[in-house]
Amino acid sequence: VKALARPAVAHFVRERRGFVPIALWLVVGVIAAFVARANDGNGADRVLRGTFGTVVLPLLAYGVISSLLGRKRLGHAIRGTVAVGGAPSRAALATVLVAMAASALLCGFAAMLLCVLAHGETDPPLAADMFGSFGVAVEGGAAYAAFFCAGSAIGGGAMRGAFLTLDFLLGVPAGVGAIFTPRAHVMSLLGGRVCYELSRRESSFVLAVLALVYLAVAVRFGRRAR
Amino acid sequence: VITLSGVSARTVGLRGRVTLNEVTFEHRSGVLGILGAVGDGTTLVFDVLDGTTKPKRGRVSVLGEAPTFARNRLARVSLDAPLPEALTVEEVCDLSSELRAEARRPAAERLDSLGLAMLARRPVRSLSLAERRAVMLALALTSKAEAILVEEPLLAIDPVLPRLLVDALHARGTESCIVVTTASPRDALRLANRIGVLTRGTFEPLDAALGNAKSGPEGGASMRVVVSAAHGRDGAALLASSLGASDVVKKLEVTAHASGASSISITGSDSALLGRAVTHSIATTGIDVDLVEPSTLSLDAVRAALAARGEP
Numbered sequence: 001v002k003a004l005a006r007p008a009v010a011h012f013v014r015e016r017r018g019f020v021p022i023a024l025w026l027v028v029g030v031i032a033a034f035v036a037r038a039n040d041g042n043g044a045d046r047v048l049r050g051t052f053g054t055v056v057l058p059l060l061a062y063g064v065i066s067s068l069l070g071r072k073r074l075g076h077a078i079r080g081t082v083a084v085g086g087a088p089s090r091a092a093l094a095t096v097l098v099a100m101a102a103s104a105l106l107c108g109f110a111a112m113l114l115c116v117l118a119h120g121e122t123d124p125p126l127a128a129d130m131f132g133s134f135g136v137a138v139e140g141g142a143a144y145a146a147f148f149c150a151g152s153a154i155g156g157g158a159m160r161g162a163f164l165t166l167d168f169l170l171g172v173p174a175g176v177g178a179i180f181t182p183r184a185h186v187m188s189l190l191g192g193r194v195c196y197e198l199s200r201r202e203s204s205f206v207l208a209v210l211a212l213v214y215l216a217v218a219v220r221f222g223r224r225a226r
Numbered sequence: 227v228i229t230l231s232g233v234s235a236r237t238v239g240l241r242g243r244v245t246l247n248e249v250t251f252e253h254r255s256g257v258l259g260i261l262g263a264v265g266d267g268t269t270l271v272f273d274v275l276d277g278t279t280k281p282k283r284g285r286v287s288v289l290g291e292a293p294t295f296a297r298n299r300l301a302r303v304s305l306d307a308p309l310p311e312a313l314t315v316e317e318v319c320d321l322s323s324e325l326r327a328e329a330r331r332p333a334a335e336r337l338d339s340l341g342l343a344m345l346a347r348r349p350v351r352s353l354s355l356a357e358r359r360a361v362m363l364a365l366a367l368t369s370k371a372e373a374i375l376v377e378e379p380l381l382a383i384d385p386v387l388p389r390l391l392v393d394a395l396h397a398r399g400t401e402s403c404i405v406v407t408t409a410s411p412r413d414a415l416r417l418a419n420r421i422g423v424l425t426r427g428t429f430e431p432l433d434a435a436l437g438n439a440k441s442g443p444e445g446g447a448s449m450r451v452v453v454s455a456a457h458g459r460d461g462a463a464l465l466a467s468s469l470g471a472s473d474v475v476k477k478l479e480v481t482a483h484a485s486g487a488s489s490i491s492i493t494g495s496d497s498a499l500l501g502r503a504v505t506h507s508i509a510t511t512g513i514d515v516d517l518v519e520p521s522t523l524s525l526d527a528v529r530a531a532l533a534a535r536g537e538p
Contacts, residue, residue, distance in 0.1 A: 003321060003324045003325055004325070006310075006313070006317075006321060007310035007311075007312060007313055007321070010310070010312035010313050010317075011310075011311065011312035013312075014312045015312060079308035080308045080309045080310035080311060080350075081310055081321075081325075082308075083302065083303075083304070083307075083308045083309060083362065084309065084310070084318060084321055084322035084325060084365060085298060085301070085322050085325035085326040085369070086325050087297060087298070088278075088297075224278065
């Protein structure tokens, strides 16, 4: 898997165009953090539950997947690796794992940054808040990456955008559908409304399960290297 | 050994549904040429052999295993030559060695088997389709793969490369099982020890007599002359005008390649007279040519001959 991950890592690191949307959403988050700090005593809480959780985190993860796969679907993106001797299912697994790791780290550090920038007087102690937000964003970023990879593996690859829309539509905390997409769980873990009567601990567990399920779906459908 | 026994499969390609109907063949070593177009199922045969597509019926065995298990022992060069876009050619060579559990060899050494050492440091993204295909062919031929599948080996490659490639494939065929697909009977004859024809999913072996037919369907003949890049298009035009002035040349077409070389295809009634005309033109114009080769039966003519053979 280590060798199979090399093309995906190289694609992510060397494709500079892919960084544009990522940088854009980070800037949006930073601006929101400054605005929240200026207007509220609990700016960090507000920006993490608001702009970061609802917009920046999912779109950062989406940006990572777009940077890794381009406009291709997962099966098409791994063709090069398969053509030089990689097993399709392992190549798909390696690519999704790289996407999950990159998205998790990026979202985690973005959460920490916004937490520091927006931290106000009535927010919890900075260190605890920062590392708590980092943990939630890492889990959320990984789950979102697996979710979008599953979307990229199904159909012609256009399902990635459909999955993003689905997340926005189904992610209403009160609805049953919210259980199956990352949004409501992430919002619950960031201190928002709980997701469909699930405690935060249960949401954290479900989010991890969702990440694994979507990882399996992505590998299952993405291994068709055509 | 590659064995297909009563294999039926189906896929939907860009140009509609493609099927295989109870395809049966066994290939042990050497080069097997499958003559047919993509719409006849040539790509689908390879998809079945490398496990990308599961057959609906029949049995497939590659090197004694099911295709998905033999994948690491098999190399495939497809028409669009996909390679990891973000890597350099050198890195692709190293990755290929690692994935196939082979000892790492310098990329330049592997690529030099087809005279491509100068591509080693180039990013894959900067390669033309012809260069990508050439790199994939070099990787396949220098790998330890026991079975090699190549789609249209002589298509979309540098005009000089075929000479090296044909020799390399024949040399490799002595120890490996190589299957090539092509829509060109001429390429199939140059490359393969055995030929089969795939017509709308139905496979039929071609007997040696029919496979070696060199004349055109109307008893005519054609030849291709590749003018070296050093002479450019002006040299090709000069040679073409000299050939065009000959009485034996009935039809003439000039094709320019991206590398600067040009191909001149000529058609006439007799291959010996055409050959004499080509020799005369080369001598009088002083233009260097890289290749002169005769054309053979068209694919349609081969199919018509096969159909006629089957009639009572």
